[in-house]
Amino acid sequence: MTTEGENPQTTARPAGSARRALVGRLSWGLADQAASSMTNLAVGIYVARSLGVTAFGVFSLVWVTYGVVLNVSRGLATDPLVVRFSGVPDAPWRGAVVRSSGAALGVGAALGAACVLAGLALGGRVGPAFACLGVVLPGLLLQDAWRYSFFAAGAGRKAFVNDLVWGVALVPAMVVAARVGSVAAFVLAWGASAAVASVYGCFQSGIRPRMTGAREWLRDHRDLGSRYLVENVGVSGASQLRAYGLGAIVGVGAVGAVRGAELLLGPFLAVLMGLSLVTVAEAARVLRRAPHRLAKFCLLLGAGQAAAALLWGAALLLVPDRVGELVLGGVWHSASELIVPATLGVAGAGLGTGAAAGLRALAAARRSLRAQLFASACYVGGGLGGAAVGGTVGSAWGVAAATACASAVWWLQLRSALREHHQNTILEVRTS
Numbered sequence: 001m002t003t004e005g006e007n008p009q010t011t012a013r014p015a016g017s018a019r020r021a022l023v024g025r026l027s028w029g030l031a032d033q034a035a036s037s038m039t040n041l042a043v044g045i046y047v048a049r050s051l052g053v054t055a056f057g058v059f060s061l062v063w064v065t066y067g068v069v070l071n072v073s074r075g076l077a078t079d080p081l082v083v084r085f086s087g088v089p090d091a092p093w094r095g096a097v098v099r100s101s102g103a104a105l106g107v108g109a110a111l112g113a114a115c116v117l118a119g120l121a122l123g124g125r126v127g128p129a130f131a132c133l134g135v136v137l138p139g140l141l142l143q144d145a146w147r148y149s150f151f152a153a154g155a156g157r158k159a160f161v162n163d164l165v166w167g168v169a170l171v172p173a174m175v176v177a178a179r180v181g182s183v184a185a186f187v188l189a190w191g192a193s194a195a196v197a198s199v200y201g202c203f204q205s206g207i208r209p210r211m212t213g214a215r216e217w218l219r220d221h222r223d224l225g226s227r228y229l230v231e232n233v234g235v236s237g238a239s240q241l242r243a244y245g246l247g248a249i250v251g252v253g254a255v256g257a258v259r260g261a262e263l264l265l266g267p268f269l270a271v272l273m274g275l276s277l278v279t280v281a282e283a284a285r286v287l288r289r290a291p292h293r294l295a296k297f298c299l300l301l302g303a304g305q306a307a308a309a310l311l312w313g314a315a316l317l318l319v320p321d322r323v324g325e326l327v328l329g330g331v332w333h334s335a336s337e338l339i340v341p342a343t344l345g346v347a348g349a350g351l352g353t354g355a356a357a358g359l360r361a362l363a364a365a366r367r368s369l370r371a372q373l374f375a376s377a378c379y380v381g382g383g384l385g386g387a388a389v390g391g392t393v394g395s396a397w398g399v400a401a402a403t404a405c406a407s408a409v410w411w412l413q414l415r416s417a418l419r420e421h422h423q424n425t426i427l428e429v430r431t432s
Contacts, residue, residue, distance in 0.1 A: 057252035071232035099213035108138035136191020146201030260335030283361035302354020313343025348403030375406030
């Protein structure tokens with residue numbers, strides 16, 4: 001059995017040892033995402049209680065914009081790294097991380113500058129928050145790149161420690177931001193603490209990102225990166241369009257209510273996202289060692305996530321109002337109305353991510369792109385169509401219906417990709 005921080009070898013190992021290694025990597029993924037999500041949850045709750053629903057809506061607009069930029073970075077930099085450099089020897093992994101982390105840093109610098117210019121042009125209450133987001137984007141994206149790099153190497157413990165460093169640095173930063181009492185101050189506090197963790201990641205890995213290697217990385221992996229870019233931006237871009245559209249149709253307070261419901265689902269989403277850190281790498285390992293088991297792996301993954309989401313949503317319905325108000329303050333009442341549709345939406349998304357992990361492992365970027373574009377179109381259509389008909393609650397129900405339809409498409413695409421992989425394997429055997 002490999003020790004923490006070593007790259008898994010391609011030689012066969014006893015089944016018990018392989019299972020223990022898998023459980024260990026999944027455990028570190030869950031622990032890491034728990035640390036990351038608790039950090040995000042603490043920021044969200046602190047801002048909601050400190051600034052109220054309208055200012056929290058402004059912060060939420062910044063948050064979803066960050067989500068778009070984050071997914072641009074992942075599509076171009078870390079997703080190809082995870083697909084092609086999980087479980088490889090140390091030397092090629094280090095060479096890939098130098099370039100992929102440089103690409104992430106370059107994305108942060110370029111899009112950060114765009115956010116600063118947009119913030120200065122917007123002005124008002126929203127503009128300063130977006131300008132501050134632009135300043136802290138490079139550190140935020142580099143910190144995320146370290147997490148994925150460590151998991152590709154099977155060193156989840158290092159990712160967990162890095163997120164702990166972020167959480168510790170966040171405490172004094174948030175205290176200072178609370179004294180200032182503005183959305184921009186909270187954005188700076190959140191991003192500056194991430195920059196501390198990103199610098200620490202350089203010491204953990206012994207690697208310095210090389211932005212000059214970004215162009216080489218993008219060129220060598222453009223077959224995956226270009227499709228993952230569109231796919232990932234489809235995810236976060238759909239969320240951003242829904243947020244902006246919901247704010248225009250219903251009001252900025254509605255954006256805060258939706259974000260409040262997401263915070264209520266935060267502990268479960270931590271599990272979902274924690275698994276996503278390692279599932280593509282694990283699916284790639286399953287594909288190499290036992291291709292016939294990939295479909296079962298993906299099904300168990302998706303069904304387990306959907307069931308866990310339903311259980312968590314049922315528990316939320318039992319939370320007394322006084323406890324909810326203690327957590328979210330004035331945001332609680334509007335957010336609690338969205339628990340049922342938000343839970344169903346997350347359950348549908350969880351079911352689909354099982355198939356998505358399989359498509360990534362198969363490097364079936366064209367099929368995953370088709371599925372994601374369909375899912376994004378359904379998400380925006382359902383969210384905004386529901387908002388026009390039934391306000392904030394209608395938007396939540398529209399999203400729940402959209403994720404159910406999208407999940408079915410993800411599984412259809414995985415079935416076709418598995419069939420193609422099987423046929424290609426047979427042809428290779430016959431021609432060899």
